[in-house]
Amino acid sequence: MSIQNNLRSISELYKTDKLEHGYIEIYDSYFKDLRNKELKVLEIGVADGKSLLTWSDYFKNSTIIGIDIHKIDIKEKKLDRKNIKVHQGSQSDEKFIKEIISIYGEFDIIIDDGSHLSKDVKKSFHLLFPHLVKNGLYAVEDMQTSYNHFFGGNPFDLKYSNSHMNFFKHLTDRLNYQEIANPFYITNKYDSLITNISFYHNLVFVRKGTNDILSKEVLNHSYEDMKFKEKSSRTGKSLKYYFKYKIFYKVYTYLFMIFNLIKRILLLRF
Numbered sequence: 001m002s003i004q005n006n007l008r009s010i011s012e013l014y015k016t017d018k019l020e021h022g023y024i025e026i027y028d029s030y031f032k033d034l035r036n037k038e039l040k041v042l043e044i045g046v047a048d049g050k051s052l053l054t055w056s057d058y059f060k061n062s063t064i065i066g067i068d069i070h071k072i073d074i075k076e077k078k079l080d081r082k083n084i085k086v087h088q089g090s091q092s093d094e095k096f097i098k099e100i101i102s103i104y105g106e107f108d109i110i111i112d113d114g115s116h117l118s119k120d121v122k123k124s125f126h127l128l129f130p131h132l133v134k135n136g137l138y139a140v141e142d143m144q145t146s147y148n149h150f151f152g153g154n155p156f157d158l159k160y161s162n163s164h165m166n167f168f169k170h171l172t173d174r175l176n177y178q179e180i181a182n183p184f185y186i187t188n189k190y191d192s193l194i195t196n197i198s199f200y201h202n203l204v205f206v207r208k209g210t211n212d213i214l215s216k217e218v219l220n221h222s223y224e225d226m227k228f229k230e231k232s233s234r235t236g237k238s239l240k241y242y243f244k245y246k247i248f249y250k251v252y253t254y255l256f257m258i259f260n261l262i263k264r265i266l267l268l269r270f
């Protein structure tokens with residue numbers, strides 16, 4: 001079935017603004033193989049219900065759950081369908097989100113099209129991502145607000161601000177957490193849980209999955225420990241390699257770490 005008679009035509013029927021944003025073709029590429037499955041699709045932000053109606057037609061066998069901070073008149077918006085559920089509450093209200101989780105359990109797809117405020121986008125992600133199924137998808141729309149200080153973004157400090165774009169940029173390090181050669185590495189709650197992060201114009205996708213392949217370069221986040229283990233077990237010359245890797249290389253690592261700590265303190269980067 002071509003996109004002309006599926007997601008695009010359904011989107012045109014309900015006039016969802018996801019079309020003009022250019023999201024529909026991207027969503028179709030992720031969703032076309034899932035279309036007939038029994039999924040739980042959660043969308044933050046209901047408004048006129050255009051996207052809920054689109055998903056309701058597209059994912060015929062799924063439950064479409066919409067949450068919105070405002071009261072939604074489901075009769076008036078024609079959302080009184082069997083496979084649509086609407087709840088009123090804020091995406092950053094922990095108690096409310098926990099209630100939603102207690103009703104539905106885990107979700108297959110989560111789409112954040114709510115307030116688009118940096119603090120809300122990050123809070124919802126922290127609350128909801130743990131309740132995404134394995135291989136589930138978390139999408140965040142309208143990332144342009146990240147570049148706008150009226151939405152909690154920051155157009156003047158693209159690299160180091162607390163914007164939600166920077167949150168997702170930094171999340172990419174979780175794809176490679178195993179490789180970080182910092183012997184003092186502090187584990188992050190998203191380590192081992194993310195297999196893909198994709199950035200599109202104003203749209204981000206995070207794929208949940210098992211990411212636990214061990215590093216071939218570092219042992220417990222230490223390059224020198226890995227090298228010592230490899231070389232001493234291959235050659236039997238433990239003393240020689242102990243001095244080289246456990247003393248000389250380690251001192252270099254610690255000096256490099258101290259230099260970077262001082263640099264970060266001086267530049268106020270924490």
Ligand SMILES: C[S@@+](CC[C@H](N)C(=O)[O-])C[C@H]1O[C@@H](n2cnc3c(N)ncnc32)[C@H](O)[C@@H]1O
Nearest residue numbers: 045046047050051068069070090091113114115
């Ligand atoms: C862009 S509209 C959603 C459009 C809808 N998803 C669609 O594509 O047809 C954003 C919605 O988010 C809701 N909203 C704003 N802040 C929110 C919050 N903190 N929690 C939940 N919903 C919120 C607004 O009331 C508004 O209805």
